[in-house]
Amino acid sequence: YATPSLLSQIITSKYQYGLPLYRQEAMFKQHGIELSRKTMADWIVRCAELFKPLYEQLHQHLLKQPVIAADETTLKVVESEKANSYMWLYASGADSPSGNIPDTATSNIVLYDYHNSRAGQCAVDFLQGYSGYLQVDGYQGYEQTQATLIGCWAHARRKFMEAKKGAGKKGSGKADWALNHIQKLYRIETQLKDKTVEVRYLTRQKKSLPLLNQLHTWLEKSVHQVLPKTKLGEAIQYCLNQWEKLVRYTLDGLLNIDNNRAERAIKPFVIGRKNWLFSQTATGANASAVLYSIIETAKANDLNVFEYVMSCLDEFSKPAPNIEQLLPWHFAKR
Structure with missing residues (x-):
């Protein structure tokens, strides 16, 4: 059985530090532990399913923010018929708590959303009628949303x-x-x-x-x-x-002169992609979107990522997990 600490180790190694599963497999082998990348990949997908309710809670909190920054980047999915799939990024707040604008109640949230398309409808579906400020680059797909677009x-x-x-x-x-x-x-x-x-x-x-x-x-x-x-x-x-x-x-004093908030938030994914290169399936890409979201949001809220992921997994093992207390800003006060 995989313990929360072992799962957190595998997840943070891949998504926080960009260590592909085949390298983790080799590292475990050096310590005399036979743990295949296939097993770890299955665990990651199952863990992402456990994190989905927390991801959805963060999603709803994000849509209540006055300003959201958005960006997107390519992702190779081997089993996809399309040459390029896309990882979309939506972020609110600042890169870290210390970077918040004074006297605001914005939350630091970073969410990834996988699609096999760059169509503007992807942003429309994610934003669910959001009508606040959306800071973006010049990509026309965002014009389809109901948000007030801010340039970069x-x-x-x-x-x-x-x-x-x-x-x-x-x-x-x-x-x-x-x-x-x-x-x-x-x-x-x-x-x-x-x-x-x-x-x-x-x-x-x-x-x-x-x-x-x-x-x-x-x-x-x-x-x-x-x-x-x-x-x-x-x-x-x-x-x-x-x-x-x-x-x-x-x-509005809440707004930024550029979209660097989103570009910095998507950078960990881009760096990780250089190491693991592609996702094998859409299921794996969706799992990556969820787990990157949890890790980058934890980082933006100054949490110890390994401990946070482990604590979440521990809570998920209970019959009725308390998702609300796992929101980063509540977790930090425990």
Whole structure:
């Protein structure tokens, strides 16, 4: 029989530290323990089923948050007919409790959702009519949701960086101007890092909006001076197309200037994928989505992940497990 501590060891080794099951199999063998990767894979799927009620509770809490950040990345599923499946990511709060904006009641939640598609309907189904703020990159699939979309200045800046690199010896005066202007917006955000929601809002109205208006005037002028097929032309057009969403972060002090919250939250999955490369089945991919969600949410709430997973599994073994007390912010107070 697998004990909660053994299962927690296997789960955290794979999903927190990116250790594939075949390597864990070899490590167990060094200690004289015969434990096949097939057995461990079956355990992981069964554990994910146990965690599903907790995942659903977190899902409902997430949908009550005023701001959600979203992103998606590819995933290879061997038994899928499609070349690429996708792991979608939805996060609220900050990367860690210390990163919370003062005087807010937002919860740190990180949830993964597996689909064999990148269709916008995937986000629609997950968000269940959510009408708060949704911070995303420029992917059009999110337009199908009922949320108010907030753009990402990190993506806009990245496109001007690409334009600068592509310019080479020809010079990158226009790209440099845009990058310097965007940097001014980020300097304001650095000063607002630990400020209240109200101060963030008022400062952006006073300092950020005039800079944004200057940048928009420059973009509208420059779009007629730059060839549209060049990297610089694409960067300018991206900003103009996304402009309404890019300036919305000034509407509420709860909002961020970019979608880095989601990009950082999805990074552990991307790093893990480099190690284990693919999921064999959709069932395995769904199990990974659940377990990554539990681990990344635990990390975001400053919990000891191994102890948290072990305690959850221990609670699940009871006839009537108390799911509510396993929510990270309740668990931390025990």
